[in-house]
Amino acid sequence: MPARGGEFFGEELLCDLGAADAAHELFTPTHFGRLAGSCYLSLGRFDKAEQFLQDTASRMQGRHKSRAIVLGNLALTAIRRGDLDAGLAVFDDAVDELQGTRGGGGMNIVFRAARELRPWRAENAVQEAQDRLLALMEAA
Template sequence: MAQLHIGEAFAMLGEYRQCEQALSSAETAFGKMRPDDVAADVFSPAQFGRLAGSCYLFLGHPERAESLLAGTVGLLHDRQKTRSLVLGNLALSYIRQRQLDAAGPTLHRAIDLLEQSRGGGGMSVVFGAARELYPWRDTAAVQDVHDRLLGLMVRA
């Protein structure tokens, strides 16, 4: 897990090569885990995709983020707060690729979860994604997302 967070820090700094090295180290370490490993209780198969997807968003590679995040969403059925965060990042990857038809429904799914869980990380990511929809603010789909977010804040 530490290597994943190191990778994310390097991604935030725009250090592509160092980020890739940390992600590779994390993937290798996860591959060596055994059921009797001391850290097995804190490991989840979704962790790599969630953080690596975030890394690629920071590095400006939304297409790589999309493939990781889309595969991760299905692994998070029992973790609503984390799932809302991953859906928010997945929506960001769609927005940055100008795939608004995919971004809108993905944001709505994230908002559905936020209405139940009020997950702080997911809330920040979803509102950040909504800000990136500004160039399309006059479309009905974007206005629907903004209306849902206003409703979410009213109920907070």
């Protein structure tokens, strides 16, 4: 993102898109949070990722495909931090979102989260969460 006076202004710049901008129709108010959360997750900056992803997920009611992606990334954030309880709670929310859409992007991320639960595979709660995901695929 370009810097202005040493500060990043990416979100402000995106929010200033006008109807004359060719990409105006493609931008939604949650785009920046989705992208920033995903980037911070990739960088291993879990606190920042969690902040952006939680805020974005709370503002995405009714957008099931996109929300499943955000929740999948939020589950990955908790799992990579080693917080199994938080990871499983968000994982279950992501699977709930996928039940109606089975969106490919969300499905990929949630399966990645399921793979990253391997260190806890002996835990009953992990087995149940993974069984829910497999049942979702079976119903497809």
